[in-house]
């Protein structure tokens with residue numbers, strides 16, 4: 001019995017990465033019976049006499065699993081965020097950060113199109129970047145968006161992790177992938193072509209080894225409409241609020257109308273970004289307005 005990580009899934013075959021070698025395996029019938037669909041990123045036990053004819057024996061427990069792209073055990077996501085074209089709005093970024101926190105994925109914010117910003121816009125975005133750093137996030141933002149130093153910095157952050165890329169269309173995900181490794185660009189290009197033609201294609205999902213990180217070649221995770229988070233959990237997904245919440249007068253403070261709220265004090269004193277708090281309140285409102293599911 002060997003242990004490895006599923007690196008590619010295609011047509012019922014699972015390529016498992018184990019000690020730097022790839023083993024082609026198939027799932028045994030018991031996976032279908034148990035309704036377990038092995039995913040790329042799954043840590044698995046398998047048996048193989050040679051590299052071509054292995055069998056998956058067991059899928060080990062997952063830390064998370066995404067639908068788009070279908071990848072399990074993602075621990076980092078690069079949130080590619082355009083600073084202009086379209087103009088940066090904190091709301092979308094905060095939604096992405098909340099969705100990631102809910103899936104227990106560490107975000108890395110990567111500001112793109114910084115070279116297209118005016119001096120004033122860039123000054124503003126630098127303040128925004130500092131704000132998110134202060135809130136507890138890793139942020140990469142440079143005047144030249146794909147400079148050698150910045151890419152080296154990103155690779156160092158990603159190394160050793162299973163990574164997915166997320167961001168709005170046009171934010172520059174593909175460009176960033178291309179800068180990280182030209183094989184990634186190829187893969188995303190193929191998929192978007194297939195989608196444009198509207199053809200039903202067998203989705204191949206792979207994790208490509210880039211500077212010691214396993215990066216999903218299919219960007220995604222771009223639907224944040226159904227956050228399905230409850231009102232009690234939401235405050236836990238804002239790291240800067242988690243930090244000061246012990247100083248709130250009431251335990252379980254939701255930081256809305258409660259007196260003696262340390263979060264509201266921190267917003268008033270500028271320690272917590274106003275835009276983050278406004279988004280928090282807007283998300284709480286959204287949760288409150290959500291129709292109950294029966």
Ligand code: ZN
Nearest residue numbers: 248253255261
């Ligand atoms: Zn509070």
